[in-house]
Amino acid sequence: MSSVLRTQVLRTAVRSLATATRTQIQATPARLTVAARSYTSAAPASAPLKSNISTTSSAVVSSTKDLIINSQRIVAGAVVSRQPLILRDLTPFEKEYFVYQKNLERDHAAAFGAEFYFKKGSVAERRWKQQEAEKQAAASGASTTAGAKGSKSSSSKGAASEVPDEVTEEDRVAALEAKIQFNDRITDADRKNDVRSLERALARTLYLIVKKPRDQHAWQFPQGGVRVCENLQEATGRELSEECGSNMDLWFVGRVPIGHYQYNFPKEFVASSSTPTVKGAKVFFMKAHIFAGQVQVDNKEIVDFAWVTKQEMKDYVTPEYYEAVQDMLSDF
Amino acid sequence: MASLTRSTRVLVGMAQQPLRGALINNQIRFASTAVATKKGASVTSTKSNKEDDSILLEHKGDFTTGVSRLREHYRNTVQDDLMVLTYAHSFKPKATIPEGVRVELKGNKHIKPAPKAPSSRRIPELVKIDVHCMMKEALVSKYNLLSGFMAIQSITGEMPEIINSKKGVHPWKLRAGNPIGCKVTLKGDKMYQFLDKLVEVVLPRMKEWPGLPESAGDATGNIGMGFPPSALSLFPEIENNFDMFPRMTGFDVTFTTTANTNLDARLLLSGFNMPFQHKDRSAPKAKAIAAPSIESASA
8 A cells, every 4th residue: 555655656746846847937926026015915815825736637536534654644844934025134344345345336437428318407417416416425525535536526515515506496396205215124023023923024034833732842834744645735735724824825936845854753642543553754844935915823723823034943943843944944 | 520410429429438548539539430349448448557547447347335136036035946946856967968068059059068967056047148239220320339339338337348240241231340239248236237127127117028938048048038129218227318319229138047958047037037928727738848857857
């Protein structure tokens, strides 16, 4: 029996390998537009879990039997990640370096052909001149290389003293409109330390972990048993919708697992269970990205969840579990 | 010079500006040869360097003035995903072509040496982007090339290199050595900036463009695409000064990657949000599209 099942699993894996790349190209993730979409904007509750799962023909035979190979239960786990939404924090050295390089670039830039880009006497030209004078003034004030460009800075000072006379009301309005408001890199969720929010730690990759209603090994990645005639991706998608609800827009990265973790069941558990031949479980982790939506807690399968970075995960899961999964996770 | 339009005169001036130096007067005097050929540019800079140190020369080096958004995205996300998507667990190298030897194929295309086993060190990466334009109008007068020259310079932020024709074609009145086009090779941060602009600003505004075809690629991991003259005006740099360019020109963009197959190259570009055409998958064709690396491994 087990050899038959093993070939079945292998065949499923081969099929998924062959079709994975073909489907993935179409399923281009709209990753860069993520920032524009709100995670909290809930999809209709009745809508099924949105993802790129494509069913195999074998899945037509619906079976609720668990897949057991070599007295190990095959389990599919989901590593659902939220990618960084903003650029990483710079070190003080990097900041200094970039400022220095910016000044160098300014000094070495080819002359700007203002007469080409702006019609003479136009509002745009005046505005540009004003901006340029401000920039020059700021650069000569801030940079230490200003001394080398003495002639330039003195000419800019002259320009700066002239410009205010020309500034009209129109310019002032435009300048106000053009002023860009930057959002804070630290969000409310960060301040409240709300680990359930997807809008926390914007510069880091976050991973979804869920809490099962039990005392030991409560926190882990969402996972569940693979059924007979089901591939890993289908099993992961099904388990995610069972545990975390259907209000998530996911994209599965390929149909092959990115890692695996094997553990043995406690002896009492094996003795009391209905299938005493099953000694342990083998968890295969599938990678997915979340684009919208959020986990819904049903208080049956899971009681809590958290979006955490790799380093924060250490505080939630057991050391053995962390040891097993840490290499799959991103340090950034 | 008097016969030239105002904008062309400005363009001539602009093309000369980076050639500031002792020879600039000569350049202006010989306005008929004012199109900045590569040769002319290099001569100018070296000579002026000797003659007058106070003249600020073109600095060719790249300045890293900040963190590149797409480079970070590649490092954080695309790289990891490509590793998962393209990894072949069993790899049988095909009959190998020795490294460096290029074998000629049909259709005047060359193939690269046989790909090596996939590894974390060999994840496809974007190497460079070439932006190139050829202007037929330059046959009539080389000043016509300046418009394309300035346009390419505006959208890429780099000074283009003039392309002269290698051969003369009599029916087209093309003589060997005539300036006929220009090109820019972008690498590093500027490359990612250009890709960013293309993907976020230009491509979404191209009406009725369905995306790159599923078959995009030259079989060695490079992808090229052509743009109509109308696309040039979608670049924010050109949009605001549209009137200053006497003629719009179409241009080609070539993405050179380290990928070995079209599939890997397309995967890489799709990771940067490059749109690809969707085909209806409900009715599978009798002949499936080859998924070279992975299918051959699983077969």
